[in-house]
Amino acid sequence: MAVTTAPAAWVTELRDALGADSVLTDPDVTASYARDQAMLAPAGTPAAVVLPRSTADVVAVMQVATRHGVPVVPRGAGSGLAGASNAVDGAITLVMTRMDAVLEVSPEDRLAVVQPGVVNKALRDAVAGAGLFYPPDPSSYDWCTIGGNLSTNSGGLCCVKYGVTTDYVLGLEVVLADGRVLRTGRRTVKGVAGYDLARLFVGSEGTLGVITEATVALRPAPQRPxxxxxxxxxxxxxxxxxxxxxxxxxxxxxxxxxxxxxxxxxxxxxxxxxxxxxxxxxxxxxxxxxxxxxxxxxxxxxxxxxxxxxxxxxxxxxxxxxxxxxxxxxxxxxxxxxxxxxxxxxxxxxxxxxxxxxxxxxxxxxxxxxxxxxxxxxxxxxxxxxxxxxxxxxxxxxxxxxxxxxxxxxxxLGGTITGEHGVGSIKVDWLEREIGPVALDVHRAIKDALDPDGLLNPGKVFRASVADLAAVSTLSGR
Amino acid sequence: MAVTTAPAAWVTELRDALGADSVLTDPDVTASYARDQAMLAPAGTPAAVVLPRSTADVVAVMQVATRHGVPVVPRGAGSGLAGASNAVDGAITLVMTRMDAVLEVSPEDRLAVVQPGVVNKALRDAVAGAGLFYPPDPSSYDWCTIGGNLSTNSGGLCCVKYGVTTDYVLGLEVVLADGRVLRTGRRTVKGVAGYDLARLFVGSEGTLGVITEATVALRPAPQRPxxxxxxxxxxxxxxxxxxxxxxxxxxxxxxxxxxxxxxxxxxxxxxxxxxxxxxxxxxxxxxxxxxxxxxxxxxxxxxxxxxxxxxxxxxxxxxxxxxxxxxxxxxxxxxxxxxxxxxxxxxxxxxxxxxxxxxxxxxxxxxxxxxxxxxxxxxxxxxxxxxxxxxxxxxxxxxxxxxxxxxxxxxxLGGTITGEHGVGSIKVDWLEREIGPVALDVHRAIKDALDPDGLLNPGKVFRASVADLAAVSTLSGR
Known part of the structure; x- marks a missing residue:
């Protein structure tokens, strides 16, 4: 006889806000979102998989998550190689793949505005018609998403000449841990008004906010090689x-x-x-x-x-x-x-x-x-x-x-433990070793400033601060 | 009859730590460090001008400043155009020009390691012999310092092809508000180990830390134009x-x-x-x-x-x-x-x-x-x-x-209030208008995380948070 338990209150709230088809809890289904391509990295079991269709949906998710103290693991297509988007037990895995619109391509200002679920190759194809080129080309370019590329600051074969993802980010829309919507950066080539928050979110592997839109610079199409x-x-x-x-x-x-x-x-x-x-x-x-x-x-x-x-x-x-x-x-x-x-x-x-x-x-x-x-x-x-x-x-x-x-x-040899895949869940110990205690403290201070309850992708990149640990251990104990 | 008052305890402590010739309090002398090139921007009067010779000196300054709650305004040559390094009444103006060594030029890794007081042109000259090129070229390149360039994320004539200062920053050494030394970034072309702290400090106009060393990427020398x-x-x-x-x-x-x-x-x-x-x-x-x-x-x-x-x-x-x-x-x-x-x-x-x-x-x-x-x-x-x-x-x-x-x-027109000069003291109101309340809150949260007592360049870039205001008003009341 199958045992049916009532869904948690927060699951009901999410279904009310986003619609039932956006909130998946069937373990057979959610399991398929539990891990990325880092085959040997640890992964938990998502309590729910949520597929938002809009920034407003993401806001609702983060508001519900904050109210109930439920951690959230943002995720794109799952092509990562460091376990950064691997599930955390009891957490929401927030899958951004439905937000896959190329909102604008501007040849005049040589930029594009995209949602995070746009596949890298889809962006490349969308701008090629205008003779333009989005350089970052991770080897999974035909299925990885721009949101994932931004979160890990992806590279690829192009970097020797064209740099990495962060070099192409002009502006971002980010939903913060408490559901507020941050717009940062700009449409201009240059700009120094305030801190470079966009580049702080790039490469932060989903630990500081959920990227819901990006304005990216483009280049003229390269010539025949x-x-x-x-x-x-x-x-x-x-x-x-x-x-x-x-x-x-x-x-x-x-x-x-x-x-x-x-x-x-x-x-x-x-x-x-x-x-x-x-x-x-x-x-x-x-x-x-x-x-x-x-x-x-x-x-x-x-x-x-x-x-x-x-x-x-x-x-x-x-x-x-x-x-x-x-x-x-x-x-x-x-x-x-x-x-x-x-x-x-x-x-x-x-x-x-x-x-x-x-x-x-x-x-x-x-x-x-x-x-x-x-x-x-x-x-x-x-x-x-x-x-x-x-x-x-x-x-x-x-x-x-x-x-x-x-x-x-x-x-x-004076190198770094990760050039482009990220720290994720597999190199947390090594990150601490590479950056040292002062930089680790600064990471924690920034994390606490932006995500005081430690809800966003807890345990990834670096070891949790006290608030972060509390959130995770509460869930493990359920 | 001249009235002589005993120097404040913190001035004595600074003289003990750095030597008397590094701590200037003669008002006729300190006045010459009170403002940059933004002629009409407001400027206070420094309580002391301090000229460190080493990272250890800067550490000592920030430790004394933290102990006594004295604000610190970091400054290079004073070529700024937004009043970012203008003096704050009762504060230390920390002049980085004595730390002017080019520590390393590596043609093999196409990078240089410099102290912040190195003049932009001096760096250009130092790498030219190796056929290399440091692109950012603000119009004051023959007297502005790299530390100032980093703090304002300087541009110049080169940007249309070569980008701005942040595009050339590989790593930084930064003395934090409490005197801890942060080393962040790396010597490699690529690297995604942790948050991009280096680019957070670049363009932060001295409000988050004092840059004491930078590793910058170089390019091959351009060809004859x-x-x-x-x-x-x-x-x-x-x-x-x-x-x-x-x-x-x-x-x-x-x-x-x-x-x-x-x-x-x-x-x-x-x-x-x-x-x-x-x-x-x-x-x-x-x-x-x-x-x-x-x-x-x-x-x-x-x-x-x-x-x-x-x-x-x-x-x-x-x-x-x-x-x-x-x-x-x-x-x-x-x-x-x-x-x-x-x-x-x-x-x-x-x-x-x-x-x-x-x-x-x-x-x-x-x-x-x-x-x-x-x-x-x-x-x-x-x-x-x-x-x-x-x-x-x-x-x-x-x-x-x-x-x-x-x-x-x-x-x-969809632009920004500052492309390359910075917000400084002249565009604080406009920054708030450009970035909006959520981004302003995020700025304050990051500032509080790194400089909880609000000692670093208070009142610049954005309006102070509560701690920051307290520090400044205490001093004004002296």
């Missing part, structure tokens, strides 16, 4: 090329690296006849257009030859360029053939890339694991990916140890 | 060119405008044989290099001709380019020949520049004042400059009224 691929026998050669790119003032629109493990995995998957003995493969593009692009890629080819590349190939044929890039794009799917993947996300100063690649090799050897490194060489953001069988307790333990070894290595 | 000058009979034509630049995807490295008042004032000063009947003069540059630059400037020249320019001239001779640019650079000195100047700083969406120029004409007519408009057309940041005799009460009143009219006009 010229592409280069080169292989090297040593990481030192690869590092030398990256360093020379930086010091010579070249600004390619893409500069990616993959290590021998990735090369072999991709070759196995694509049968692409790659050089399986190469220690590293670099792929680069220039979108500077015409002769400028050709000159930029030729200069890069020369740097590769000077560093002793075994193979250098360039092409201005976009189709062939796409093929060369496909090897890079398939690195992660190829590594997934080797087991479950634990994807790390360390950014190091660009001069330390060779040292970082060598360090990852040493970690793979000492932990007896397969680790493939693929990364954005041009900006120093590396994704060492540990491939293992998670059903084997010993392998699992070694994989987690290697994950930590990699973070330790990155910090030791 | 190609320059264009064009004159137009109507603002509509000028606005059309700017709009077509934006929609056509051109990204000049400089795109400046000056109105007829400026043209005539510059012509009077330089005897440059400018077209005194022209309604607007546009000056543009491309630093894309070689043929790309020539093509970019030719495309821009074609847009000017299509818009009906009376005169279009281009040159790839840097010396001639400098001459063309000199007209723009001399606009403010030329306007100063006409009286005291009240310089406004409004940014509007780029599509509204013509409407803004026309509106300024109307304000000049209705208030019977001379207003010259010079501005960064490429990014919509305009500096209408009111020229008047401040000893005439009627003129003075009309000048202040016109200043407000201009802000009203800017807000009405």
């Amino acid at each position: 010229v592409t280069l691929a080169a292989t090297f026998a040593t990481t030192a050669q690869t590092g030398q090329v990256v360093e020379r790119v930086v010091t010579s003032g070249l600004v390619p629109s893409l500069l990616e690296v993959m290590d021998n493990t990735c090369i072999c995995a991709v070759d196995d998957l694509l049968k692409a006849d790659l050089d399986r003995t190469a220690h590293a493969l670099l792929v680069a593009q220039s979108d500077a257009g015409g002769e400028a692009a050709a000159a930029e890629i030729e200069a890069l080819a020369e740097l590769c030859r000077e560093a002793g590349a075994d193979f250098v190939h360039t092409t201005d044929d976009p189709a062939e360029g796409d093929l060369l890039l496909a090897a890079r794009r398939m690195a992660l799917p190829a590594l997934e053939q080797l087991g479950s993947t634990l994807i790390d996300d360390v950014a190091v100063p660009r001069s330390r890339i060779a040292a970082f690649l060598d360090g990852c090799d040493e970690i793979a050897a000492s932990r007896r694991l397969t680790i493939g490194v693929v990364g954005h060489a041009g900006d120093g953001n590396m994704h060492p990916t540990i491939c293992f069988d998670p059903t084997d307790p010993d392998l699992r333990e070694r994989a987690f140890a290697a994950f930590d070894d990699i973070l330790e290595l990155g910090l030791g | 190609v320059t264009l000058a064009a004159t137009f009979a109507t603002t509509a034509q000028t606005g059309q060119v700017v709009e077509r630049v934006v929609t056509s995807g051109l990204v000049p490295s400089l795109l400046e405008v000056m109105d007829n008042t400026c043209i005539c004032a510059v012509d009077d000063l330089l005897k440059a044989d400018l077209d005194r009947t022209a309604h607007a003069l546009l000056v543009a540059q491309s630093d894309a290099g070689g043929e790309a630059a020539a093509a970019e400037i030719e495309a821009l020249a074609e847009l000017c001709r299509e818009a009906g320019a009376d005169f279009v001239h281009t040159t790839d001779d840097p010396a001639e380019g400098d001459l063309l640019l000199a007209a723009r650079r001399m606009a403010l000195p030329a306007l100063e020949q006409l009286g005291s100047t009240l310089i406004d700083d409004v940014a509007v969406p780029r599509s509204r520049i013509a409407a803004f120029l026309d509106g300024c004409d109307e304000i000049a007519a209705s208030r019977r004042l001379t207003i010259g408009v010079v501005g960064h057309a490429g990014d919509g940041n305009m500096h209408p400059t009111i020229c008047f005799d401040p000893t005439d009460p009627d003129l003075r009143e009309r000048a202040f009224a016109a200043f407000d009219d201009i802000l009203e006009l800017g807000l009405g």
Whole structure:
């Protein structure tokens, strides 16, 4: 016999405010919203999944949540890689995907106004017709949402030339923890009226407010790319090329690296006849257009030859360029053939890339694991990916140890524990270590100032302050 | 007979900690640190001027200030245009100019580490030898300091292509109100570990902490510029060119405008044989290099001709380019020949520049004042400059009224009350109007979180919260 209990008062209030179809409590349904793509991150069970259709709906949710002390975990499509939007027991998971309108595209002011549920690719497509370009391009661009991109300050392949999400944010509408609506930023290119609140919310992983609208800057569409691929026998050669790119003032629109493990995995998957003995493969593009692009890629080819590349190939044929890039794009799917993947996300100063690649090799050897490194060489953001069988307790333990070894290595090289994926739930300890006690106190002070009851995405990014802990422990005790 | 009173206990403590030569109390000396370049902004009298030599000195100052409840006004060279560093009665004015070391220039990682007292030009010169470039270039670049640039998020002529100060900040060291030292940000290009605190401090005008060190990103040195000058009979034509630049995807490295008042004032000063009947003069540059630059400037020249320019001239001779640019650079000195100047700083969406120029004409007519408009057309940041005799009460009143009219006009066009000069002490009322009550509450909450006693630059940017007011009124009552 099925046991039916009456819904909590706050669930009833939410249904009254948003309509029953926006408030889901069936555990079979809510479970599907419990976690993102960080497969091994912990996740709780949502008490309810709420799908607002408007800013007013979000206001109602936060008012009900505040009144009843129910935590709220904001979430987009769930493409995250750090567990930032993983469910918290007893909390509302607030899914923003229904708020998916591109509200405005202005070629005159080169900006767009969007709701958070707009898929990255949908925004790209919406502005392409006007000859415009929204650069941030996380690899999940065809299904991740702008709201998630904003909350984690997403990067992608474009960053070496075009920067990250925060570089494109002009203004935001944010629903605060108590339901007040903050509008901050502007439609102008420049502006210094007051604190840069927009960039405080960007990258705050849903801990400070719920983003309900964004005004983003656009760029002119890039020109047809010229592409280069080169292989090297040593990481030192690869590092030398990256360093020379930086010091010579070249600004390619893409500069990616993959290590021998990735090369072999991709070759196995694509049968692409790659050089399986190469220690590293670099792929680069220039979108500077015409002769400028050709000159930029030729200069890069020369740097590769000077560093002793075994193979250098360039092409201005976009189709062939796409093929060369496909090897890079398939690195992660190829590594997934080797087991479950634990994807790390360390950014190091660009001069330390060779040292970082060598360090990852040493970690793979000492932990007896397969680790493939693929990364954005041009900006120093590396994704060492540990491939293992998670059903084997010993392998699992070694994989987690290697994950930590990699973070330790990155910090030791003057880097950061996360270049673009965020802290989420998987790197909370490491954040404290990277930023230290004073910065942690400042984080807590700002969190307390904006979310005094600790309702927004509690336990993510950094350890809760007292109010925050109280909110969570109350719920765990139910 | 001179009356000598014993110094306050906190002055003695500061002298003990920093040395007597770092703590100035002679009113004739301290008066020279009382105000910035916003000539008509209110300024108090510093109780002491303190010149720290190290972060440890700044820590000592903030510890003493906190212990005794003495407010602190951080200040660089005093080139500000909004009264942000103007003295507060009874407060310490903390002058950062002795901390002027360029600590590191790293071509490999394309960054520099500097103390706040480094003059903008000194940083530019320090990195030029390595073929590098620090873009933000406020017009006071040869004497303003990086600390001031950071505190106001300075722009300049470069912004249309290269952005503003915040776009170059990788990391900061900040002494908090209570003397704790916060290190935030990083040396890597990318990084999302925790809140973007660095960009919260940038542009906060000394109200949240004292910046004692900055790690800034550099760019490859720009290439030799190609320059264009064009004159137009109507603002509509000028606005059309700017709009077509934006929609056509051109990204000049400089795109400046000056109105007829400026043209005539510059012509009077330089005897440059400018077209005194022209309604607007546009000056543009491309630093894309070689043929790309020539093509970019030719495309821009074609847009000017299509818009009906009376005169279009281009040159790839840097010396001639400098001459063309000199007209723009001399606009403010030329306007100063006409009286005291009240310089406004409004940014509007780029599509509204013509409407803004026309509106300024109307304000000049209705208030019977001379207003010259010079501005960064490429990014919509305009500096209408009111020229008047401040000893005439009627003129003075009309000048202040016109200043407000201009802000009203800017807000009405979807703009902001300050594009790059900051709010300081002259636009506090207007900030509240632009950002509204919710954003103001958020500002206060963040201020209270980081500076609970309201000691840092009280009364600047926005109206004090309760704690802040208490600190100031205590001092006024002394």
